[in-house]
Amino acid sequence: MEGGPGPVTRVKLSGINVITRALASGEKRVYFYHRATGIRLEGAKASAEFIASWQAAEAAIKSTDRNAGTFLAWISAYKASDDFKDRAPATRHDYLKQITKIEAAFGDMPLSALSDPRVRAEFLDWHAGLAKRGARQADYAITVLRLILSWAVNRGYLGSNPAAKPGRKYRVDRAEKIWEPSDVDAFLAVASAELGLAMVMGRDTGQRQGDLLRLSWSAYDGTHLKLRQSKTGARVDVPVTRELKKLLDAAPRRATTILTTAAGLPWKADHFRHEWRAATLAAGRDGLRFNDLRGTAVSRLADAECTPGLIASITGHSQRSIAAILDTYQPRTTRQANLAIAKLERSLKGKVAKRLQNGPATELKGAS
Numbered sequence: 001m002e003g004g005p006g007p008v009t010r011v012k013l014s015g016i017n018v019i020t021r022a023l024a025s026g027e028k029r030v031y032f033y034h035r036a037t038g039i040r041l042e043g044a045k046a047s048a049e050f051i052a053s054w055q056a057a058e059a060a061i062k063s064t065d066r067n068a069g070t071f072l073a074w075i076s077a078y079k080a081s082d083d084f085k086d087r088a089p090a091t092r093h094d095y096l097k098q099i100t101k102i103e104a105a106f107g108d109m110p111l112s113a114l115s116d117p118r119v120r121a122e123f124l125d126w127h128a129g130l131a132k133r134g135a136r137q138a139d140y141a142i143t144v145l146r147l148i149l150s151w152a153v154n155r156g157y158l159g160s161n162p163a164a165k166p167g168r169k170y171r172v173d174r175a176e177k178i179w180e181p182s183d184v185d186a187f188l189a190v191a192s193a194e195l196g197l198a199m200v201m202g203r204d205t206g207q208r209q210g211d212l213l214r215l216s217w218s219a220y221d222g223t224h225l226k227l228r229q230s231k232t233g234a235r236v237d238v239p240v241t242r243e244l245k246k247l248l249d250a251a252p253r254r255a256t257t258i259l260t261t262a263a264g265l266p267w268k269a270d271h272f273r274h275e276w277r278a279a280t281l282a283a284g285r286d287g288l289r290f291n292d293l294r295g296t297a298v299s300r301l302a303d304a305e306c307t308p309g310l311i312a313s314i315t316g317h318s319q320r321s322i323a324a325i326l327d328t329y330q331p332r333t334t335r336q337a338n339l340a341i342a343k344l345e346r347s348l349k350g351k352v353a354k355r356l357q358n359g360p361a362t363e364l365k366g367a368s
Contacts, residue, residue, distance in 0.1 A: 017156040072107035078148045088230045098144040120162040131169035178296040186283040204241045206297030206315040209290045234316040
């Protein structure tokens with residue numbers, strides 16, 4: 001019959017991930033993604049717009065994505081994602097070094113293999129092999145692999161992360177690696193004024209090297225240093241010590257950043273580490289690192305009998321984790337032992353004084 005509806009075109013849709021997200025309002029919303037490319041599919045499911053976006057994603061595979069169906073496709077999608085782009089430039093740079101290793105080892109792995117429980121053994125064997133050449137970098141590599149797979153799990157591509165909790169190969173105990181006053185004095189005696197300022201800033205604020213190298217003069221108001229930690233996102237407002245204030249007020253403002261080279265240029269991380277290492281060796285303090293100043297700050301605050309909450313307000317750690325951090329950073333120094341015995345002696349002295357005040361009758365009361 002003429003004028004009737006035309007034939008219905010049926011399209012078999014496959015390779016679609018369905019993700020449900022809760023909005024801030026409490027409303028739940030469903031999103032659809034093309035599994036192989038990570039492209040979000042627009043429109044209501046099975047609508048003309050939905051089918052068109054699915055077909056476009058399929059066409060993208062055939063025309064431009066030679067890695068479709070392999071782990072390399074997910075790795076590429078991760079590098080293009082906000083999860084990766086929102087990280088600090090230095091972090092992205094370090095991640096890309098590890099991603100190169102991951103691509104070489106597993107880039108051509110079929111995506112279906114990532115859902116096979118046996119793939120975990122491959123990842124762990126790879127981790128162990130890397131550790132033979134360097135345990136620390138091996139741990140970094142599998143950490144980045146775990147992050148990529150976690151990204152895939154969050155998007156619904158995988159049901160679980162086969163690289164979760166891989167265990168660490170690199171073990172180091174730096175609990176006793178702190179800068180004692182004599183170490184600091186030896187360093188300052190040979191270091192440039194620029195490195196000396198960095199030393200006092202690190203010791204007195206407990207902040208990470210990267211955050212201090214990026215810190216601008218606008219963060220200093222004459223009494224406090226205000227910054228957002230790049231690793232945790234925590235905001236800290238650190239009152240400056242008298243010694244640090246004296247150095248900051250006298251320092252020339254030759255760049256937007258507080259810490260600069262002797263030429264007045266902002267430090268590049270590698271250059272700073274090289275110069276810091278040279279000064280450390282010249283001071284005869286091989287084995288101590290800039291990041292040990294973070295533990296030094298915690299130890300000094302603990303020696304001053306600051307509570308974990310007070311220490312956390314300076315270093316930016318959470319209240320929940322500060323006790324564990326003290327276990328890692330606070331060394332069992334002679335000063336700590338002296339403080340403990342002094343507290344014990346005061347306690348015992350108080351008990352003796354109380355017993356003498358109450359007299360022998362109190363002691364004999366229980367004997368009658």
